[in-house]
Amino acid sequence: MKRHIHAVLCAVGTLLASLSLSAGPAQADGTTPRVDLRVLVVSDGGPATGAIAAELDTAGTPWTEIDLTAPGRPVIDAGFLADTVEGRQRAKFQAVVLPNDNPFPAGSAEMAALAAYEQTYAIPQVDAYTYARPAAGLKTPDNGGYAGSVDGVRAEVTAAGLAGPFGYLDGDVPFEDISPTVGESYAYLSTPADGADFTPYVEAPIPGKTARGSLVGEYRHDGRRELVVTFVYNQYQQQFRLLARGIVDWMTGGTRLGASHNYFAVHVDDVFAADDRWNSDLNCTPGDVDCADSSVEPDPIRMEPDDVAHATAWQDAHGLTLDLAYNAVGSVDHRAENGGADALADRFVTDRNAFRWINHTYTHAFLGCVQDTTVVPWKCATTPGGATDWVTRAEISDEISTNRAWGEAAGLPLRPGELVTGEHSGMKVTPQQPEDNPNLAGALSDNGIEWIGSDNSRDPRQRQVGPALTVSRYPMNIFYNAGHAAEQVDEYNWIYTSRAQGGSGICEDNPATSTCLPEPLDPATGYDDYIVPLETRIALGHVLANDPRPHFIHQSNLAEDRIAYPVLTGVTDGYAALFADDTPLVNLRMEDIGTEMRQRQEWRTALDAGEVVAYRVGSTVTVRAPEGVAVPATMPAGTSEGSAAFGDAYAGGLSGWTVPGTQPLTLTLPASAAAPAVAAGGVFDPTSTAPRLPVPAGVTEPAPYTPKN
Template identity: 25%
Template sequence: MKQSTGQAWGRVLLIFLVVAVLLVAIQTTGHADPAIPPPKIPEADENQPYIPPLEPPPPTTDQSTTTPAPTTIITDPILDMKVLVLYDGTIDESGVYNTATAYLDILGLPYTTLNTSLGAPEGTIESSDLWDGLHHGYYNAIFVTTSNVWYGLGPEEQNILDAYMRDFRVRQVTWYAYPAPTPYGLDFVRVVADGCASTTVALFNASLTPAGATTFHYLKDDLALPIIGYCLYGYTAAPTAGADVTPLLLDDEGDTILAIYRPGDGREHMVFTMGAYYPALPPGYIHARLLPYGIINWATRGIFLGQRHLYFTPQPDDVLSWGDAWNLGTHWYDFDDGYRNTPADLDNLAAWQTNFRTTEPNAAALRIEMPFNGDGAEEDIAYNMVLPGTLTAKAVDLQAQFTWLNHTYSHRDLDINENPYPDYAICSAEINDNTMMAAFLGFSDYTTTALLTGDYSGINPPNPDLANAAYDLGIRFMHVNASEPGYNNPTPNTGLPHPTQPEILLVPRYANNIYYAATTPAQETDLYNIFYCPTYVASGYTQPCFTYEEIMANITDQAFGFLLDFSTNATMFHMNNFGNYGGGQTLMTDFVELLYGKYNTFYNENTPILSPRTQEIGALMRQRMAYNSSAVAGQIACGNEITLHTAQAATIPLTGIAFGDNVEAYAGQPISYLAMDANETLLIPGETARIPAAISDLAVAHSGSDVSLSWSATSVDTLGQPLTAVAYRIYARANDPYFTPTPADLLAEVATPSFTHV
């Protein structure tokens, strides 16, 4: 603080110059029924909406044609932790809208949507929609789906939005924009379009700039991101001369497709010039799955309600038992006793898992979960002892290498239409006998809280005796087939309460087209072509449409999409699939290696894939369901002081802040898990208040009765750390050279380091 005396109106004025600093909160740091084929994986060009070309932004977005609102200096802002999404409902921009909102849903960020095509009052924006006129803003990020949105907003509304983002330092993202100098700081270069040609060739491979590598810190610095997709349309751009533009993503000619534009008034605007669609089968529109997390993280300055992890838990069903096998000679099944693993298969799988964890990036947490049937072990047991050299003996030797899941004792069908009917006693025995076998075999990583029934039986329709028996035996989580209508996750990473026993959570699990009866590539290829190649059978099984490599690429593309959606669901395989078909290779491990290879093509080594157990998956789903029902509301203030309020009890995940006794570090970011009761308010302290360094070079000039003040802009605090002043307050009182400033003494508040009193 610097004081000075000056002559004005013939009286002595004592002028206090106070620096107002905005420490913006915003600074960071069964196997299947053999008669029913699995669901077909869609082709890359199926069910894709048209990505619309865009019009150049309307003239009203040119700031020179409107009167900007004067800067409002808000030195103590409070922002709701919520995103505002603006979209135009009159055009087909559903793919872009889905991309923008899908990952808000997946992560769990609160958001509000506004359809600008509705007109007054639903589709218009007033200042009171954005803030209270004092210091409370209702959104901490603004998303605009496409630049066509501006055709639904008038110049006054655009100015209101611009003023809000400027005064509250709220960041904006336009997810698909036509390059133009005034709103985006970008010049149009060229159109890039797929032409709806069902191509599998990328239009180009995009690369990160150094700034882009920082923003998308989870992606490889040397990223080669294929811009590919059916009916993909977009533009490349170049920074407008003189504009403050930071390119983040470039095409192969060095032109810009993603950038941050700073108009010079405090606003920051991320702009993407390529269309997007979610969900498409990778590699189609893979940018719509790889980029959203970084975009959202940037827009919220790395602090948001919600969280993300990447998960993959492989579960090969029917371990220890006999099952069906595919016969290449008859092109049909050898039922029931056609296949059983050998001890060498388990040795091979355990060795593979150990090696894969240590050699493949992001795979250190991989752990295979083994759904087993205890009845299969009986042939390996005599005189209450496990016979040496048997499959069961090997399972005992290697039990600590795996997680073991109750798959019922004999894989009995527990559906209500079975004869004899599987009543309470039968269901109870199927569950409890397997638990007793797990104890007898010494399976240490086993829980009595999770169950997978044979062929998902007893689930659809529900067998109430199964549910009651399971509940009484402590089961709280039961797997269901996510491919069955009505049994997929209702919302991201949530389960379904059992219809007759709601204390049991139904936990969806992914199927895939690695067939349950296949052990070798030849068997897998034969089965796949029988189902999906119309000419294969007619040609006498001599003209397949798909090779093993093509099949595996297609199947893992689907799984890659689930992985990039941060889905907690486990993935179903079958015990046949980890049979060693030669050289230590298996169908299941081929799948896993290819999946992780795709992931590691794009992701840095600092974002591990986790393998939660079934009961952990269920707990994560329950936690997410409670979070969704909590009606949590967050506010962030200066220094990242955060206030949370919940209507219902839940554990609230908060990314970007380390607070409390349950903090996780994942992929370079802290995530706090905050247990809150119903109607509880929690205050998370922010950074210690920082004091701006005193102004030491105040210059005073007189011109008649006018007094002009000037000084150097404040750039550090009292400790010499960087600090930006957003306002300076000048206080004055007549005839009192030693006064203490009060609000009544405020003479002016200015944004620049100068002031003239007239």
Template identity: 40%
Template sequence: MTVVAGGSGGRVGARRVLVPLLCALTTTVLVAVPASAAPPGPRVDLRVLVVQDGSPEVDAVLEALTEGGVPTDVVDLSDPARRPVDRASLTVPDAVPHARYQGVVLPGDAPVELAPAELTVLHDVEREFRLRQLNATVRATARTGLAEPSPGAGWSGRLDGGVARLTDAARADGFGDMRGDVPVGEDTWVEIGTPLAGYTTLLTGSSPDGTHRGPLLGVLRTGGREELGLSFSYAPGSMPFAALAPGLVEWLTRGVHLGMRRAWFAVHVDDVLLPDARWVAGAHCAYGADCPPTVPPAPTIRMTPADVDAAASWSHDHDFRLDLAFNGAGSRLAAPGGDDPLLAALLARRGAFGWINHTWSHQYLGCVRDHGVVPWRCATVPLLGWTRYVPERVIDDEVARNTAFARDVGLPINPSELVTGEHSGLRGDEEMPEDNPGLAGALDDEGIRSVAADASKEAGQRPIGGARTVPRHPIDLDFDTATFAETVDQYNWSHTSRADGGDGTCEADGGCVPPVPAGDPRAGFLGRIVPMEVTKALGHALANDPRPHYVHQPQLTEDRTLYPVLDQVLGSYRALYTEARPLLVPTMTQSAEVLGRQAAWATAAGSTRAWLQDGIVTVVSGGASDRPVDVPVTVPPALDGAFGEPYGTTRSGWVPVAGEQRIGGVAP
């Protein structure tokens, strides 16, 4: 009997998004594998074969597999030296029948680049081992189980929105955690055919005029084989593919595979307790930050007690935790020698939020800035030309004073988490190609283990001394805007071309957008800016990305511009999925741990072998036996034993593997 044992695991809390599933961090596994005297059955390796032709649809499927940590091998049909698809590449000579792959992804049902003999042997192996095939894009033909559209029957063309609908058959096979309605993105080509014998519809859509409704996704069962085909266009990250991706992976693998997928979404609000500079519409600058002396004064932006009550009520009503990154100096400056009403309000509602040390005064902790030039640059040592850096003792003091402030007033922080002002001290600014040399030592001195970074500059996690970075995605509502009008004006300046009245910086990477109509700032904000930010944030949540998002405290004040964005992110996600796939809100420490495990698995996956045989998953690590590899494993919910945690339509968790580990009771 083989026993798999892991560390302690947690379960989702009563509030379905406030506390994340800790199974993504540690897993308890105590599974006994019963001995059997029966001859061993066929063996199927837990790896997916992806046949690539350069199409965006196959790219999207491959990305979905990779995001979830599912091991893949890729055959590039455009490579003249590619290996042939034959029995030797699909099976292993062994004492029992042995398949190298558990599923196959093709560009279509019969890519012209695959020779007929290759397709024949592929179908033979799929039939022999009950492997499923996913066709990334199909046309309506008898070969795909659909009658071609004709006058009065079926439809093909472009959709610019609309809603598709999952069928009961879909929910019974991989998509059981979805509610049913799936939004269709703009500029989506679809082909709606009429199902023929052997075809089961999984997703239906309608023509723009509503006269024709039929399958956009379905399974053809023929000759002892199963092929799933998508008859709409998509690319990586596009809807509805991103929403369907978890179910597509579970269908392809029958719910048994290496890798695991979660939906993560945390939001940090920086600069709490500080006043922020205000954007001056028309002057294209923030007063107190970068405005010339000729610009009239503009009041700073700081939360009020009413804003605190509104944030706490919103969090409660939406079952979602906001994490407040605070600077204690802001409270001391606002009420020297007296009581700060904002601090009092935050303390009264402290349990409604998470809390993160954002340093005492938000001091820039990279190089010493020379503001005598515009834009600023790093000051240098005279004659020698060496860059001058903020001393390590200053970084220590900024962290320690804010930690002491939290302790003195009673803010419940994790003292090992830190957000520096402007992510300073870390490389990333044009003037700062390297970290402040004193940063690592200061972080170690203060016991920091998770330090925030800007994902738009450095998306990958890396160590700094004993700490690890936690890259954060910016929500593009700037630190100096609190009203719809300010936000629209600042957005138009930063994101449009010179010809459209912007600063033109977007022209360098071709990222310019048309100006947001400024005549009605509220309508422009809600109609243009919010959908763009929702699309980005929701895309991260659907992509198994545990990186937090961040904004600043002005977005909780005055027009409270953050809430329309969050309302749509949460509303869109919860409209897609049931409570079986909750949106998880990780802390900084949890984000760091998940990112670290994901990166380690991406490295170890190539040397880790796993297979399913006689209802048992066997995992063999390629690493040293004294250094376990954390392997993400997903299995059906009917597993005989307490493996992992339920999430979506399956159970999953991290298994520490040193040598060989087995998990029993998996349905063959």
């Protein structure tokens, strides 16, 4: 055994010698090495490395995957990791992510190559999910620690974590416990091994002990730095979403391509109009095309002036501006029916600058095919020749222009390029209308529309519609036809319970897309106890996923019982309890969201085409990208772009988009951005292969906690 270890250690020395370098930040012929801004992700197919890769991908950070399970994969050796470009030594990756601290067989030359590379270029390594053991700087769990479920545990960022990579958090890191019957997390809680240079960043109480055990910590040894993560996760779980930014900041030193923010925007549709109410006897909504009993009159829900005052006060208290999508005919008709009076519209116009406004068309007409409502569900009417009968370009254009003219006359602060059509109509809606109305593009062009809202549940990707790009909006499961909590629960029970329980049975007919409730919700408590926590969790999940897409509700939800506010407050207050003040919710309006989505897609296209080159040499970052393509980057505070400061402050660093033009983008880092020094003590032992670890069912498959539409 001693001869075997000696042979492997000699191999490490040979790798270092092959680069003509010593351990520590590399120097070659008096020059500073180039380090490419790209992350190497070595995956074993597990959820933890997949989660980190997803975080990099969403942010727009370049990364390369080596799948250890793939036949014929590239071999990780000195040539794979580093080379020489224009006489300067190049490290091809700024960080390495491994499934654990050593996923290779004992004596692996690949692990030896990685260790030598990390020592040579001061490259950090993330152990995505590893066993607590001395090789990772920790005592084993049977030495005063713990191994098992941490469902529902409230972990905490340490002082070192708050002063370091997790400073954007307030401190608490709650672990999900969605299902009482499914294990959702597993962890090894332990304290640093004797003599180890180990700093815990995130800890949790060790059951039955007074001590706290590390869940995330930094281990420094033999000229290397490892971020040791001892719990398993997937990309959707809240505990990972909270820590993902810090993991990436740690591995990149806060210097990387790509950017991540926490976004929350809420569109309120049908303002000035009224929304028809759900009828619990008919189990449909009189006034809707699919509610067949014409003998029952619609029962409209419309905001009152006091609801406007409540909305402005709520905004002020929660630091969020609502986007109001309005239909002017609602006020015009109300005045005609009430002797010219409309107190709601008067109050909104008085407070118009407290909100952002979006054209939602004049009458909320359906702008796709002409609907044949003689059948349920409706279908597209046809011409005498059998072709689809489409709403005309002139009719669509009139709906847009008339509503905009009314808004401009009322002094609403509009952006004329934004539009949300009624029911997102005009665009495809399956199964009845599988294609866009061919007249829609021309009408958008006639009115200078650049951004058009779409329903994320059926049209999630940004696409071109004539001159406009879509902005996908998340529908909140707070129904447009409910002003009272009891109505919401009644309709919810109808949709999400089986026929035997008095429901529609839709959940039984479509098990792939919907889940039945185990029993109907209590009409008196079901909204507060079930729907509000569920919708809050879903929306907050979008917020934490670097997802700028807005959510939408309806004006009815701000009227009567004002049932939207418990969910909106749950998101804003829940977020504030988790994040530091320097990491606020980003509340963009529709045009800015659309621009963000467009820039991301253009950046992704450039990355996939291999058209982006980015690297750091000392304190200088250089980025080459196609002309006109905006570059997203995250940099340390104090970074400059020429003579100006780079980006905007967020989460303790700077981030932003910049267009390099014909010349490469050049950024200058502050002196504080130098790689941390690492003690050269210790000897890497490549024979210490990490064991494979358990992954609970709630990680490999998200825990079943919610009905889905």
